[in-house]
Each structure stands twice: as structure tokens, then as C-alpha cells.
Amino acid sequence: MKEQAVIFGAGNIGRGFIGQLFSESGYEVIFVDVDQDLIAALNRDHRYHLQTVSNTGVEDYHIGPVSAVNGANSAAVAQAIAGASIAATAVGANALRFVAPNLAAGLALRSAANAGPLNIIVCENLHGAAQHLRDLTAARSSEPAARDYLANSVGFVDTVIGRMVPAPTPDMRAADVSFIKVEPYKELPVDRSGFVGTIPTISAMHAEDNFGIYTARKLYVHNCGHALLAYVGYQRGYTFSYEAMADDEIRAFMLAGLRESVDGICAEFGADPAWLYSHVDDLLLRFANRQLGDTLYRLGRDPLRKLAAEDRLTGAANLACAAGLRPRHLAWGIAAALLFAPTDDNSAQELQRQLREQGVAATIATVAGIAPENALSALVQEAYAVLRATPTALPKV
Template sequence: CDIPISGVRAVHGKDVAHVAEELAACEVACTAVGAGALPHVAPAIAAGLLLRYSREAPPLNILVCENLHEAGKVLRDLVARHLPADRRDDILTRAGFPQAVVSRMVPIQPAVPPEPLMIRVEAYKRLPIDASAIVGRLPDIVGVEPVTNFAAHEARKLFTHNCGHATLGYLGWEQGYTYGYEALASPVVRPILDAVLSETGEALIRRFGFDRSEHEAHVADLLERFANVELGDTCFRLARDPIRKLGPQDRLVGAARLCEETGVEPAAVVQVIAAALRFDSPDDHSAVELQKRIREEGLSLVLRTVCGLEPGENLTRMVEDAYRKRG
């Protein structure tokens, strides 16, 4: 349904003085600009914090809603560079940079929306944030959930949501599906997805102590959201950039490592890693580069340099076997 949002004003991000004035007067701030843009907004944030300090305003919390590991620390360090050295520490003690786990999915927007500012999103509205990074008082905001075990929620997003999406992307692409929801309904893909989420779920419960019933409900809700046809998420989008997604700490190899460390065999996760290694869309630069490296360097070297999988490791042998079987 359409929900009009009123009481909105806009300030150009490059107008540092105007942004600083807004930050000096607000109760809470947040960023959702993309990790690559954080260096560009840091100067305005620093100017706003300096202004608040000079006016003896209350502490300000800046919710960092970016898909970046330790995004709160990254932004804090960037802002610190733009603060005067003699007041830097005092100013930073009055600013919080709580990182958020952003899980709301946004469908592909129409090229020409009916209204210039219209945006379509799913109904999901939970936003866990790092409670330990809050300074002073944070206003009550619907959906914002300060959590004490933030690392656990961050890991669950990566190894449940992101890992699940990657599974739909790579296996769906392999099976010739266009959309993630089509792959979800596939009698080939769905059993592997269920096995993947079972493996990572068990590993997360063992590592972080999630309540089993709560985690199972979380996964069931996530699968229901994955099935949303309105999102229009393509297997290509879910699979693109395989070199990054196959990184040692990322959603696939990182999930397999967590399984190993907690005594869970990552048999299904390994199948997805193998499918990712064979993702060969000519429309994705990363996929083209990955296939070129496998051809020229060999699978063993790629597993070592891209995935951090050393020759002779049990996980390496599992991936190599799964890769060959998919050829």
C-alpha cells in the first residue's frame, strides 16, 4: 500500500555548513549512503559535531546503516580526521557511532516512478544496532533494536540472509532461473538452500547461543520474504561479484569456516561455493575475471588467493570435489 511521508526536508549533502546546522540541532542522525561514500560525508558530520560541542548540545548518536564490516569504527575514524586535534577526543566522547544490521530488502525501482521521491520497500522493519556504541540517550524509534551481542546479529545476517541469497543466486543461475523466487520454488535448489540454512543455523547457535526456536522463526520469516514476487530480485544480482562473495570471511567460505569451527560439516555450503566458482555471466566483470583466473592459474591457486583455502585442507578437498562434479 502507498504510505505518504510528511514533514520531510532536504539539504544538499555538499552544503557542509547547512548539514552541520542540521546535525547541531537534531536528536539522532544516520547514514545510509553506501560504504564508498562515507569519506565524502565525514567532513560535514565532523563540522556538525564541532558545532554541537561549541553549543554544549547533548551527545549525538549517528546510526551507521552501511553494508560494511565495522562500519561504525570506520566512520568514526573518518570523522576524527576532520576534527581539530585539541578538541578531537572531547568531541568524540560526545558522539556515538552504533553500527546497524540492515536487512530490509528493496525491490528494483521503476525507471520512471510515478512520483520522483517514491520508493518501494518490503514491510520488514527490524534494525538491530550495537548497544555498546550508544552514547547518552537514544530516542525511541520504531524498529530500532539496541542489542548487546551485536557481533552475533552481524554474523547471522551474513551467514543466513546473505548466504541464503547467494545460494539462490548461484544455484538459480546454474538452473537457468531469472528470479530468486523462482529458484526458491525449484525442487533442485530448495532442498540445498534448506540444508545450507540448517548448517549455518546450527553453527550460529553453537557459536553465539541463539535460542533455537527463535532462530528457526527467523529463518522461516526470511524464506517468506525471499518468496516475495514484488521484490523482483534476479539471480544475476544475487550472484554478481563472485570474487568478493567468495572471500575468506564472506558469506560462503566464511560460513563454511564457521561450520568447521563449531563441528558442523558444511556439505551443502560447499555445493554453493562450487556453483559460485562456476558462475560465468559475461555481464559481470568479476565473474569474467574469476573464470579467466581459473583457466590461467588453475583452481587450486584461485582457491588459495580468492577463498583463503590452502592445499591439503579438508574444506579445500570438499570444494574441489564439488567443483569437479558440477563440470
């Protein structure tokens, strides 16, 4: 029998990335989810259709063997964890609190059976996600033996997810509820220090000692580039990322902002600029993927979170400032984010309320932690005033 891998979450990243890697590595994959239609399809077919798409072609894969259990069935989830050789989460940071009780129950079964170590790859867009899940799980572990097993025999491993996986459209789901369309990019850097025991061999996974550089690259290059593209593209009325990438002014603006970010990362982490610029070159091709159909709405939604002090725009700008730079283009990106106002994005509407009631300086102090006396605040306010008057304006590069 194949070794088993348990993945909490059969959504975009669970099915669209981690499930593929575990399957390619020889594991039988068990998904934990609450989508009844998806669970039924996975248990009926024991595989699912994954398609990689790019401007150069399409490739089809059938990922299996797979099965699924309902997250509401605590006993079944615990049994799956008890028999797993490796596990992962891909549920969204806010849903980790629902994972913890079932995970704790499964680890208690492993402890009682004197099972070997278990490593859990935590694929969540949250700084310190692995420690957060460990803490949540520990709070649900009451037996001394189970707490000891958790402390000494369970690895919680941080990673950064670079693959872009837009949500399936209603038409795609109606045709095949388990179908997922993704970009071909396949790299899974993980934090070596999070593992317990032998690090398993997983397709496309590489364990890194200086993991902070990979986190910075993902947040302040990949995510930052997406944010710059989304917020200025929205101002010009574009829908898809590839449309914004085809606008020469936006492309040049985004590259200028990424240069500021790269300089800040190099100063803070001692990163090799050639390595980071190679990643930028790769992203330019990936962001222009017409077949993926990635929307600026997806890239820009929830601006309150994306403007936070350590997140993609403000965090990158702060690194640049600390390096003695004047991050004008990153400041312009922050200002454009303040104008992102889709009516169905509650975060964006809350941001607009704060701007109306508090003004720009107070809002960016509250939302982004940029104090009014900070030079960055002046840069953002200057850009915001220009964009309010001329929404399609961009700074000269």
C-alpha cells in the same frame, strides 16, 4: 518544531527503511544526497511514496515531512548535523569516506555550540562499520575541542539491515523519482554499546547487548541463504528469487546449506537454534515474494566480496568446519559462486580471469582464504568439477 534526523543517503535503505522509521518516530527527516532530481522532488513535495509489497497485498505510505540537501554543499550539511537530534548513514561502505568531512564539520559546529550528544546509526554492509566511520571522522577533526566532543559525545552505532529493497526500475523512477518499493519486514537491531547518553526510542529499533549474534544471523543465515539461492538459481537460468524458490531442488539445497550454517552459529555463539530456525522459516516466505521482483543478479553480484573469508558463504562454512561438521552444501554454494559470470559484473569477470590463470585451488585460496590443504578446499573443488560438467546439478539432500 519537530526534532530533526539527518540521513546520509536517500537511496534504497535511506529512503526505503531508515527514513520511514525516523518519520514514524516523530522526526522531521533531512536527507543528504547528490542525486539532483531526487533532491528537487523531496524539497518540492516534502514527502515521498513508500509501498510495501508481498504475496498477500500492497500497502502505501507517504513519508514526511522530509527535505534534502546536496552533499556537495558542505556548509548546508554541517548546519543540518549541527541541528540534528539523531543521524544515520546509508550510503554504501565505500562512500563513507565522502561522508566523514561533512560529518566532522557538523560535529565541530555542535562542539562550538556546546550541543548535546549525537548518535549516528551506521547502516552499512561492512563489518565494524561504526568504528570505521568514527576513525574516518576523527581523521577529519583537527580542533582539540572538536576531537574531544567526537570522542565523548558522539555515538557510532552498528546495526544490521534485514529489509529487502530492490533498486527502483527506470520506469518507476521516470514516473516518480522518489517512489520506493520494499518488503514489509521491519526490524532494526542495533548494538547497545555504540550509543552515548540516552538511547532514543525509534520505531522497530531494539538495542541488543549480544549484538554479534544478530550480525551472524544476518550474514550467515539471511545473506547466506540469498547467496545459495542466487548462485545455483543462476546456473539453472532463473532471473528472479521467487522463481528459484519455486524450484523444489533449489529450495531443499538452500535449506540444507542453512542447516549447516545454523549449526555453526550455535556452536560459535551459543545461539538458540529455535530462534534461528524461526528466522529461516520467515526468510522462506520473504524470499518467495513475487511482488518485490528481487533478481538473482542483485543477490549474486560482486562474488569476489561475497566469497571473502568472513563473508556469507566461506564464513558460514568455516563456522561449520570449526564445529566439526562437513559443510557439503555450503561448499557447493561456494563452487556455484565461482561460476557466476554475468558480463556486466566486473567482479564476476575478474573472478573468471583468476580462475583461468590460476586454477580453482589457487583462486579460492586467494579470494576466500581457503588453503589448498584444507578439507573445505577439496569439497569446493569436487563440487566445481561437477558443476562445470553439469551446470544444473545439485547434491543430494
